[in-house]
Amino acid sequence: MTELLAKTPCAGLLPLRAGTTTLTEVDLGQLTSLAPYRGQAAALSDALHAAHGLAVPGPGQTTESDDAEAIWFGRALVLLAGPAPDASLAAHAALTDQSDAWAVAELAGDDAAAVLARLTPLDLRASRFPVGATARSELAHMAASVTRTGEQAFRVMVFRAFAQTLAHEMRTAMDGVAARRTR
Amino acid sequence: MRITCPICGARDRREFTVKGAALALERPARDAGDVAWDDYLHNRDNPAGRSAELWYHETGCAAWIVVVRDTVTHEVFETRLADGDTEAGS
Ligand SMILES: [Zn+2]
Numbered sequence: 001m002t003e004l005l006a007k008t009p010c011a012g013l014l015p016l017r018a019g020t021t022t023l024t025e026v027d028l029g030q031l032t033s034l035a036p037y038r039g040q041a042a043a044l045s046d047a048l049h050a051a052h053g054l055a056v057p058g059p060g061q062t063t064e065s066d067d068a069e070a071i072w073f074g075r076a077l078v079l080l081a082g083p084a085p086d087a088s089l090a091a092h093a094a095l096t097d098q099s100d101a102w103a104v105a106e107l108a109g110d111d112a113a114a115v116l117a118r119l120t121p122l123d124l125r126a127s128r129f130p131v132g133a134t135a136r137s138e139l140a141h142m143a144a145s146v147t148r149t150g151e152q153a154f155r156v157m158v159f160r161a162f163a164q165t166l167a168h169e170m171r172t173a174m175d176g177v178a179a180r181r182t183r
Numbered sequence: 184m185r186i187t188c189p190i191c192g193a194r195d196r197r198e199f200t201v202k203g204a205a206l207a208l209e210r211p212a213r214d215a216g217d218v219a220w221d222d223y224l225h226n227r228d229n230p231a232g233r234s235a236e237l238w239y240h241e242t243g244c245a246a247w248i249v250v251v252r253d254t255v256t257h258e259v260f261e262t263r264l265a266d267g268d269t270e271a272g273s
Contacts, residue, residue: 059190059191059244060191060192074244074245075190075244075245075246077245121194121195121197121198122195123193135191136191136242136243136244136245137194137198137242138198138242143241143242144242
């Protein structure tokens with residue numbers, strides 16, 4: 001019998017460390033996109049709150065409960081991370097399982113924002129992009145989701161097929177920033 | 184150059200794809216007749232100056248946006264969602 005082993009998107013690629021910065025793979029659990037049907041955004045928010053203790057986040061925001069996180073993921077699109085979606089949500093939104101579709105990693109360290117700034121045009125200043133803020137943007141020309149998870153920590157998500165590119169681009173940016181720091 | 188997405192806020196031009204003049208929003212009625220349709224399909228104003236364009240926030244929120252800007256000075260006068268929705272969406 002062949003035994004199949006599940007590999008994570010960044011298996012063999014992460015973690016990376018350069019200078020004070022680390023890039024580590026993150027397992028967000030089950031990922032489900034919630035796309036509210038026309039006129040159902042408020043009803044979806046109520047259902048999400050009842051089922052998972054979360055409000056639907058507004059543009060650029062995330063919401064959290066004990067075991068779940070909701071990440072704004074685009075126009076009229078939210079990503080539910082953690083648990084399997086409650087069946088009640090399906091009355092108000094199109095639900096799509098995206099668990100295996102994304103490579104997810106956390107960039108952390110004093111230079112995290114400086115590293116990320118080499119790869120994305122986002123304004124990463126804490127005044128404009130505080131902890132909990134999220135954005136869809138490009139990261140080294142890849143479509144990405146970027147969330148600030150701490151003062152010096154960011155979670156990045158790219159399509160799973162780009163995991164190797166993500167690791168490569170991050171490695172280059174991390175090395176570059178680290179080299180300038182030690183000079 | 185930065186474009187203000189009605190949903191995401193001011194964002195770098197690189198996140199967007201430009202389609203061109205916002206012509207599709209002025210599509211004639213089905214029975215508008217040959218003259219109107221000929222004009223819609225073939226005639227372009229291509230103004231040097233104030234112009235309404237369709238921009239797609241491709242690596243952002245994926246909204247289609249009408250950007251009213253000056254093609255000479257690059258000044259942006261107005262941006263709005265192309266479908267006229269005033270709700271930013273969830
Ligand atoms: Zn946008």
